[in-house]
Every structure is written in structure tokens, then in C-alpha cells.
Amino acid sequence: MFVKPFQKSYSLLQLEVLVKRLMASHEQFSEFQDIYKNRMAGYKGEFSTKYPLSFLPKDDYFIFHNLRLFDGSHYFQLDILVLSIHTAIILEVKNMAGTLIFDIPSHQLIQINRDAKKAFQDPLVQVDRQTNQLEKFLLYHSLPKIPVESVVVISSPSTIIKINHEHPASFENKIIHAVRLPQTISSLEKKHNPQITTLNTIAAMSPIFLENHSELKQDILTKSNLSSKVIKKGVICPKCSAIPMSRKRGFWLCLSCKASYQDAHINALKDYVYLFDPYISNQKAREFLMLSSESATRNLLTSLNVPRIGERKGRLYKIGTLIDN
Numbered sequence: 001m002f003v004k005p006f007q008k009s010y011s012l013l014q015l016e017v018l019v020k021r022l023m024a025s026h027e028q029f030s031e032f033q034d035i036y037k038n039r040m041a042g043y044k045g046e047f048s049t050k051y052p053l054s055f056l057p058k059d060d061y062f063i064f065h066n067l068r069l070f071d072g073s074h075y076f077q078l079d080i081l082v083l084s085i086h087t088a089i090i091l092e093v094k095n096m097a098g099t100l101i102f103d104i105p106s107h108q109l110i111q112i113n114r115d116a117k118k119a120f121q122d123p124l125v126q127v128d129r130q131t132n133q134l135e136k137f138l139l140y141h142s143l144p145k146i147p148v149e150s151v152v153v154i155s156s157p158s159t160i161i162k163i164n165h166e167h168p169a170s171f172e173n174k175i176i177h178a179v180r181l182p183q184t185i186s187s188l189e190k191k192h193n194p195q196i197t198t199l200n201t202i203a204a205m206s207p208i209f210l211e212n213h214s215e216l217k218q219d220i221l222t223k224s225n226l227s228s229k230v231i232k233k234g235v236i237c238p239k240c241s242a243i244p245m246s247r248k249r250g251f252w253l254c255l256s257c258k259a260s261y262q263d264a265h266i267n268a269l270k271d272y273v274y275l276f277d278p279y280i281s282n283q284k285a286r287e288f289l290m291l292s293s294e295s296a297t298r299n300l301l302t303s304l305n306v307p308r309i310g311e312r313k314g315r316l317y318k319i320g321t322l323i324d325n
């Protein structure tokens with residue numbers, strides 16, 4: 001079963017909002033778009049393993065997407081973790097096109113795509129480190145000592161995998177196409193027969209992984225060295241993406257496509273959370289939503305039914321509760 005379902009990470013959602021609201025005239029606009037496209041491709045690659053993983057018997061496997069855990073000294077991030085009574089399997093997913101050469105002697109991954117050649121850190125090195133860290137995590141939390149396996153998963157079936165090693169066949173279950181996930185998982189489990197633990201124990205361990213997941217939440221503007229002045233204010237039209245919409249008689253009206261919506265400010269406030277702050281004052285909301293009236297802004301903020309702290313002018317609305325994570 002999918003215990004922690006496939007979902008975009010907080011930092012990817014932040015990047016999505018940044019790309020949507022960064023002024024197109026900004027000199028790094030296309031740079032941020034490229035970063036977003038890459039990260040989104042990574043997420044799509046991970047998401048595409050959902051289908052092959054769905055062939056595993058539902059009750060026997062506990063699957064977690066995007067776990068970020070602390071091993072006692074460092075944080076580590078796992079694309080996918082598959083727990084069973086035999087083993088814990090780390091899946092590191094790569095969504096890369098063209099030909100991938102895993103050069104084992106040099107510990108490099110070389111990608112050849114449309115005549116361009118690029119070298120990357122070998123994901124096998126990465127999964128080895130993750131394996132150690134997951135073992136430390138189990139120890140740190142006094143959890144059963146389950147053997148940890150790791151697999152590099154190439155999400156696109158058209159990517160060609162080449163392994164530069166004397167015995168390439170020895171990597172058969174180490175670097176795979178996503179379609180081979182169920183078979184690979186079952187052969188890795190056979191290595192650890194008989195079972196190490198019970199389904200009850202795995203079920204009891206699952207919440208510990210969830211509770212210890214620590215989503216990376218950074219201030220994206222500071223991290224990206226951007227000033228709040230380069231962020232577009234206003235409510236975005238859900239239909240045609242024009243910005244800003246204008247508030248007319250209790251509705252948001254798009255000046256571009258003439259569509260009107262009652263609640264279009266909610267998405268804008270969610271954007272505010274990802275970029276700035278989970279709390280907002282009346283004044284900040286007025287500026288960001290581009291409203292002129294203090295009382296109209298108060299009515300909008302009150303209608304959100306979110307927790308409030310402080311009184312009068314110092315009052316803050318906890319709009320962070322509008323987003324899921």
C-alpha cells in the first residue's frame with residue numbers, strides 16, 4: 001500500500017509558485033524556469049513508478065514517496081522506500097533521456113543525449129550512502145534491523161542503459177528500468193529469505209517513518225537571492241492566468257477574459273504562504289491581493305475561517321492552514 005502517497009514536495013511547490021510569479025523581465029527568469037522544468041521532470045519520473053509498483057500485492061508492501069529523515073547526524077532524502085517483511089528497498093529514480101553510461105571504475109554517470117555529453121555523480125554512490133543512513137536511522141530509533149537494499153530506477157523506457165564494468169550482469173538488479181520493478185523487488189527479497197520480520201512489525205514501523213519525515217521548508221526568496229519586489233502581486237485568473245484580477249461587487253473579475261470568480265483570492269494567498277509567510281496581516285493581504293479597502297480585506301480574511309492571533313491592527317491570519325503540507 002502507498003503509505004506516503006506520491007505528492008510534489010514543498011520545495012517543488014514553492015518553485016512552481018516562484019516561476020508563476022517571478023516577473024518575466026527578471027534576468028534569471030529563464031534560469032528559474034529551467035530549474036523548475038528539471039525538478040518537475042524528476043517528480044514525473046518518480047510518479048511514473050507508481051504504476052509498476054501497483055502490481056505488488058497491496059497488503060505485503062509499505063511504500064513511501066519522498067521521505068526526508070534524520071540519521072542522528074545528517075538528513076537524507078529517499079525518492080521511494082519499499083518496506084516488506086524481508087527487506088527495505090530504497091529506490092532512487094532518474095528521469096534522464098538518451099543513453100546513460102554507468103562508468104563503474106570512475107564512479108561517474110555519463111549521459112549522451114542529442115550529441116551532448118554530460119557527466120554526473122554516480123547514483124550508485126548516492127544510494128550506497130542512503131543505505132548507510134537508513135541503517136543508522138533504524139538503529140537510532142531502535143527499530144528492527146532489516147536488511148537494506150537499493151536500486152537505481154531509470155523511469156523512461158526509451159533511455160538506453162549501458163554499464164561499463166567487467167561483469168555488467170552483476171548490476172542486473174541494481175540499475176533497472178521502472179517496468180522491471182516488481183520482478184526486481186521479488187528477487188531482492190529472495191536474497192533475504194526467510195522473512196526477517198512480520199507484517200505487524202512493518203505496520204507498526206510505518207507511522208515512525210511518517211512521524212520522522214521532515215519536509216524541507218526554506219525561505220525560497222532568500223535562498224534564491226531574490227527580492228520580494230520581483231514577485232508579481234495580485235490575484236491570478238484561474239481561466240487565462242492574467243494578473244491581476246479586479247475585485248468588483250464581491251467577485252474577482254478578469255480584465256482580460258472577463259471570467260469572474262468568488263474565491264480566486266484563496267490561490268493567491270496560498271502563493272503568499274509558499275513565497276513569504278504562513279501568517280498575513282490585513283495590510284500585507286491588501287497589498288498582495290491589490291485591494292484598496294481595509295474592511296473588504298478583513299471580510300475576505302475572516303471568511304477563510306483560519307486561526308487568528310493578535311488584535312486589531314496587529315492581528316495575523318494563519319493562512320498556512322490553507323495548504324496541505
Ligand SMILES: [Zn+2]
Pocket residue numbers: 237238239240241242254255256257258259
Ligand atoms: Zn482571465
